[in-house]
Amino acid sequence: MQNHNVSDLIEAYLKQVLNEKNQVEIRRNEIAELFDCVPSQINYVIKTRFTIQQGYLVESKRGGGGYIRINKVQLLDESKILDTMIDIIGDSISERDAQSIIRKLYEEDVISKREAKLMLVSMDKSLFRPAGKMEDAMRARLLVTFLNNLKYE
Incomplete structure (x- = not known):
């Protein structure tokens, strides 16, 4: 310990x-x-x-x-989970918070391990470096787009 x-x-x-x-x-x-x-x-x-x-x-x-x-928190059905996560994200999200959301979705079996890995890679700070102050806003838009697409087959 x-x-x-x-x-x-x-x-x-x-x-x-x-x-x-x-x-x-x-x-x-x-x-x-x-x-x-x-x-x-x-x-x-x-x-x-x-x-x-x-x-x-x-x-x-x-x-x-x-x-x-x-x-x-007891998460209900997938669509409600995704909507809740989208509301939490809002217009801006840090890399750490985005990672937490993705991990939670994986733990709740909303997304597969492969989907989680791909989403985590796409939230990496190095991808947004040229964006400067817009980094968290761009990350939020990307994550919200992912989550919205997960709601529909």
Whole structure:
């Protein structure tokens, strides 16, 4: 376990709990104490590793009785999944978020391994380098086009 950083350990712990139940409610300070880290580390893990693109919905309530609730999203039929992903993408998407969406679609058996590989290659930053500030917008248009085409045979 020495090769794992604290963020990896926190993520693994929360995902293990989520495998047993589809929802976990945590108190940031309690988890920070459990892993001997600062509470902001918990925020970082949740913000970067439990996103809607990765199949999680996060709710939080601040204050003395506050909590963070993480729900594992249950994806319905393929067309609805694709429409949801298209809505999430919007007009712009980073390479990392695009990769997360593609991985989630593969995990949910919406796309094959081969399709996932091809889509991942097409999201690579090196392909968009000349685009500069337009990179994320171009990536979003390409990914949305892929997803729209998957809806129809």
